Amino acid sequence: MHTDHDRCVRAVQSKDARFDGWFFTAVLTTRIYCRPSCPVVPPKVRNMTFYPSAAAAQQAGFRACKRCRPDATPGSPRWNERADVVARAMRLISDGVVDRDGVPGLAARLGYSTRQIERQLRAELGAGPLALARAQRAQTARLLIETSTLPMADIAFAAGFASVRTFNETVREVFALTPGELRRRARSGTPVETPGVIRLRLPFRPPLCPDNLFGHLAATAVPGVEEWRDGAYRRTLRLPYGRGVVTLRPRPDHVECRLSLTDPRDLTGAISRCRRLLDLDADPEAVDGSLAADPVLEPLVRAAPGRRVPRTVDGPEFAVRAVLGQQVSTAAARTLAGRLVAAHGEPVEDPEGGLTHLFPDPAALAGTDPAALAMPGARRVTFAALVDRLASGELRLDAGSDWAEARRELAALPGVGPWTAEIVAMRALGDPDAFPHTDLGVRKAVRAAGLPATPAALLRHSAAWRPWRAYAVQYLWATDDHPINRLPEPSG
Known part of the structure; x- marks a missing residue:
């Protein structure tokens, strides 16, 4: 977008926060670069130049604005x-x-x-x-x-x-x-945080509907690994250098984040994973504008705009949980995952809550006796094949994964059908066009809405929702009165 000079100028002159992270404005006279929504008086047009990244502006010799802090913008949705x-x-x-x-x-x-x-x-x-x-x-x-101190x-x-x-x-x-x-x-005027705890604000492009986002994470929380406490979602993190505990609380204009890390070198990765978990770099206006063109989705979008896709901080963990959740209820999937955590997870200390373990990594699960899992035999075979491929590195489900290749590798595993592959693509890989069209909740919603009910016909209809079908799923799911679609009631 930075090459469209006139459009960038209009965004800067109107201080349009929707474009924060899309491009950066550099001022030739002051040698400062800003986000488009910088609150200072916009510079003269002849003094503006635009860069696609903060790194490019820095390389050109510009320094970050102290007022708008362009380094703290949401990431580009691209x-x-x-x-x-x-x-x-x-x-x-x-x-x-x-x-x-x-x-x-x-x-x-x-x-x-x-x-x-x-x-x-x-x-x-x-x-x-x-x-x-x-x-x-x-x-x-x-x-x-x-x-920090x-x-x-x-x-x-x-x-x-x-x-x-x-x-x-x-x-x-x-x-x-x-x-x-x-x-x-x-x-100056800011209290020092508790030693070892880092508090920060995670920005996003408004609007953001927290109901299904945090509701889904809370309703599917694995005991010991995740919890909803005092209006916040909390979970343990397995990170490259150590481990951590994060607390994420929705606020009107940001998500409050508190991180406790055993090694501060993990801060960059932890922030990235939390942003990915909550889909905070999404562009809701682009998503909702496209989906609202469908007369069936339009009232759902209008009623609660800004729905995000609840994702994950750990791709392999989510894939394992998806297999555990095949053809069972949310409560049953949580119970199975909780037993796995208690038996194979690494213990952690959590003075502020009830978190007890890291979710076991594939290496720890590779030696698990499938017969010990309270699942049908076919699903045990699927579980064993998945953790073996993950532990060996033959299957990668992380930020750098090729979405199409990962789907092919998942589909080659015994017992992995379209639902599992698409749920993993949606939540572990972050594909915005993932579409688990065979999901029970989706099928129930489309029938109630009068949309085509057969899988083939629904796939044809959903072509109009591309490339945002994962977001269409959130709006369809939200038509049901299920705990995943609402924030938990305050305790006490």
Whole structure:
């Protein structure tokens, strides 16, 4: 979008927050870059130039605006809507892969050469993977500086910098403030958070309907791993360097996030996974505008706009849970998953609530005796085949997965049909067009709405909803009075 100069100018002059994250405005006279909705008086048109990413603006010598904090905008919805190599690369960079494995590791995950990845990212984003990762490190450093009591040297390495000197130089270049000045500004009038806990605001593009989003997570919560407590969804996190506990509470203009991490190097990945879990980088106006063109969906969209797709923080975990949930009720699936967690999950401490375990990873489940699972024999075979493929690395279900390839590999497993493959594609892979058309709740909703009821006819009708069929599912599900569609009642 940054190449459409007139459209970008109109967005900046109207301070349109819908375009935050789509592009960045750089001011030639002040050498500052901003988000489109920056509250300051817009610069003269002749002084504006536009960049597709914060990294590109930084590479061109612009520093982040202290007022609008463009580094803290919602991410571009393009990376959630697309499955090409650039989108997959951006999802992996957001998850911290470049910081952990370097550009060669990123390229290996994508199946391309480093040169190909570099060329494609530069062509679309104006910056290569190292510059994009550097911009993300700067944002992580800022969060740790402002919300933790860690010493600056610890922050430098936790954020992924190779040295304290590079950390200091980058912070000064990007924010025009030293790390110490950033901390002093943040501390003025703001209480220091509990040691070891990082509190932040997760932005999103409004509107956001929290009912089905948090309601689904709460209603399907696995005992010991997830819980709904005091108006917030809480869960344990398995992360590359350690573990964590996150508390997510919906607010009118943001999601309040509290993270407790055993290793601060996991902050970038944890934030990325929480945003993915809640689908916070979605563009609800684009989604709802498209779906509302269908006369059947239009009143559902109008009644509760901004529905998001509840996703996951761990693809393999969700795939296992999907198999456990085949042809059983939500309550039965929770019970089965809870037994698996109690038997094979890693214990965690949670002084603030009732979380007790990490969900067991595929390696821990690979040795499970299927006969010990209270499931039909055919589903035990499916479970065993899935965890073996996940544990061996032959099947990857993460931020960088190729959606079509993952579907093919899932479909090749015994006992995995269209429902399982599409539910995993929708919630674990994040495909916005995933469509579990054989789902019982979907079939019930389409019959009540007078839509075509046979699978083939429904698929033909749903072509008009593309590429947003996963969101259409949320609106269809919401026609039923099921706990997944509403926030839990306040306790007490």
